[in-house]
Ligand SMILES: Nc1nc2c(ncn2[C@@H]2O[C@H](COP(=O)(O)OP(=O)(O)OP(=O)(O)O)[C@@H](O)[C@H]2O)c(=O)[nH]1
């Protein structure tokens with residue numbers, strides 16, 4: 001029996017391809033990616049626009065390799081950062097062999113949703129409509145199905161290269177079914193990454209994101225929206241100690257005071273939380289130096305955004 005099984009696998013050609021995860025902010029794209037990969041690849045928070053880069057998460061098993069691309073949440077905002085993020089998200093469609101349109105089935109549809117469905121409808125790429133957060137009862141699930149029906153002009157059951165799947169990235173519900181469905185859609189081909197590679201995010205961005213995640217969990221109101229983190233240096237210092245210095249940018253002096261906190265208490269807390277996560281990840285003790293700077297209206301300053309690594 002065992003032999004039969006392994007023979008079957010060796011006869012099945014390996015598949016490989018790119019899968020973009022696209023959706024509104026906060027629907028759970030990064031959580032789903034982390035669940036599938038089994039490691040924290042992308043940071044997660046309750047704050048919209050947590051993800052600001054394309055983040056690859058590479059899943060490999062005996063069937064082949066899926067290169068997931070997590071994307072910034074689609075938000076139709078007006079400033080330059082909003083526009084760069086939206087471009088970043090839809091640019092992934094060009095290379096995608098399959099797209100997961102992820103929605104929060106516990107929340108209403110919105111204008112962003114219409115834009116996403118419109119773009120995906122014309123992209124001629126297989127789509128999996130992931131009705132996420134189904135653990136929260138999914139009251140608005142029919143609205144998302146109706147939106148797709150309206151855009152394509154036929155019932156979802158008649159749509160070609162389309163699959164509808166209730167999901168929960170948090171409780172892992174139907175995540176196995178999702179992987180089965182993706183492999184069906186992917187072309188045959190050899191793996192592009194070695195099986196032990198799980199991401200290709202540059203280290204400076206990964207470290208900056210972890211620091212930003214700690215800020216997002218503590219800051220309130222509009223402050224998270226105004227935060228950017230730029231890692232300036234990562235240098236081995238004395239034996240076993242890595243020196244990391246980063247600048248936390250905010251938009252106003254009043255926000256700078258909030259991030260620093262009374263007697264530096266908040267920034268110290270951020271440093272401690274980030275260090276705790278970074279040390280096991282980087283396998284070293286860390287000396288983390290954080291500076292806070294105010295950079296007026298940076299979200300709308302293209303050259304500054306490029307310095308931060310948000311590419312046009
Ligand atoms: N109940 C429930 N909550 C979830 C699920 N998936 C994600 N969340 C929560 O939803 C929030 C947003 O999750 P993220 O994974 O950061 O969402 P995102 O789509 O990547 O957000 P952006 O990067 O801002 O676009 C977090 O508080 C998660 O814990 C789920 O399946 N069920």
Ligand SMILES: [Mg+2]
Pocket residue numbers: 029030031042043044050051070071072073
């Ligand atoms: Mg995200």
